[in-house]
Amino acid sequence: MFWYAKPEAEPTLLENPWRQTKGEWNDKYCGEIIQELKEFEVGDKITKAQCLLLGPVISGKSSFVNSVISICKKRYSNSAYTAGRRWTSVTREYFSFDCEDEIGKKFCLCDTAGMMEKEEHGFNVENIVFLIEGNVEDGYKFNPTNTIEENDFHFRKNPMLADKIHCAVFVLPATAIDRLSEMYMEKFRILQEKLVKKDIPRVLLLTNCDLFCDEVKQNKRNLYRSIKVEKVATKAAETLSIPxxxxxxxxxxxxxxxYLDPATSIPILLALRQMIHFANDFIEKYTKKEKMENARRNKRENVTNMMMENTTNK
Ligand SMILES: Nc1nc2c(ncn2[C@@H]2O[C@H](COP(=O)(O)OP(=O)(O)OP(=O)(O)O)[C@@H](O)[C@H]2O)c(=O)[nH]1
Ligand SMILES: [Mg+2]
Known part of the structure; x- marks a missing residue:
């Protein structure tokens, strides 16, 4: 008679998390991050960190907006209309959400319609450039086949820095990373190129980690210990060229x-914190570049004026 050793089950959780955080995932740590965000100064008084949420339909963009607003309000909020499991975009209008509390004053989350594979669904990539440049006002109805025109009621002709996008946030379900089609990758590639050219920081949210990993579903505190989640995050970094x-x-x-579980809120807040920090870096760099550009222009004008004076005096 042979005895076979029962094969050991593959480990699913790491002993040490693959991403370190400063504290236990409880109300106290959640409160500390909120306090840190309240004290953080973004740009100047009028400029909030404007973050644009981009991603396929039903990827969880509006749910992220709701999650953040819920955390700010300390109760569940459904301000951004969310989708059921349908395949066309439920968010049809461009809308930026903020919250009149101390952290809410620091940022604005701009919700968009889902990007579909084909141009005729969702919204077109060209419109994203207008969104990034701050040309699109709240209330604009996404039109998948047309690009917004300058004479559109919601077209802002002279956007200020405060109207522009300071951080681009891609939203993808963790379950979708292995299933991104060529067509989708091409859309992402074009978008990334446009963002890199404009020096706009990029962040990626991997949603639905509870549906992706049973250990996370059972306990949200397993998120940064899950081997499956670490693997999918690494794969996303490689596939989408995002650190x-x-x-x-x-x-x-x-x-x-x-009840808002702090273990769900903490990773959301850590993502929001990075988005706000990156947006602030962008604002600082943009302001510096603008000042340098103005100084150069003034210098050029002074030289031209001096040359003109010299010619008239001769
Ligand atoms: N289990 C689980 N469900 C989620 C998560 N995020 C979003 N959902 C669900 O996924 C569905 C779609 O979410 P939405 O936030 O409406 O997605 P969206 O990207 O805004 O969709 P469009 O506006 O249509 O482009 C909703 O039923 C959400 O409740 C998540 O992290 N886990
Ligand atoms: Mg939506």
């Missing part, structure tokens, strides 16, 4: 919960 440190696996609030 791993800019990739945030999350579970959105809203799965019928009544």
């Amino acid at each position: 791993l440190s800019n990739i945030h696996p999350i579970v959105n609030h809203g799965g019928g919960e009544v």
Whole structure:
């Protein structure tokens, strides 16, 4: 008679998290991050960190907006209309969400319609450039086949720095990383090129980590210990050319919960904190470049004026 050793189950959780955080995932740590965000100064008084959410339909963009607003309000909020499991975009209008509390004053989350593979669905890539440049006002109805025109009611002709996008946030379900089609990758590539050209920081939110990993579903505190989640984040970094440190696996609030679990809020807040920091870096760099450009222009004008004076005096 032979005895076979029962094969050991593959480990699913790491002993040490693949991403370190400063504290236990409880209300106290959640409160500390919120306090840090309240004290953080973004740009000047009028400029909030404007973050644009981009991603396929039903990827969890509006749910992220709701999650953040819920955390700010300390109760579940459904300000951004969310989709069921349909394949066309439920968000049809461009809308930026903020919250009149101390952290809410620091940022603005700009929700968009889902990007579909084909141009005729979702919204077109050219419109994203207008969104980034701050040419699109709240209320604009996404039109998948047309690009916004200068004579459109929602077209802002002379956007200020405060109207522009300071951080681009891609939103993808963790479950979709292995299933991105060629057509989709091409859309992402074009978009990334445009963002890199404009020096706009990029962050990626990996949503639905509860549906992707059972250990996370059972306990949200397993998020940064899950081997499966670490692997998918690394794969996303390689596939989408985004640094791993800019990739945030999350579970959105809203799965019928009544109490806001700090273990769900903390990774969302860590993502938001990075978005606000990156947006601020962009604002600082943009302001510096603008000052340098103005100084150069003034110098050029002074030289021209002096030359003109010299010619008239001769
Ligand atoms: N389990 C789980 N469900 C989620 C998560 N994030 C979003 N959902 C669900 O996914 C569905 C789609 O979410 P939305 O936030 O509407 O997605 P969206 O990207 O805004 O979709 P469009 O506006 O249509 O482009 C909703 O039923 C959400 O409740 C998550 O992290 N985990
Ligand atoms: Mg939406």
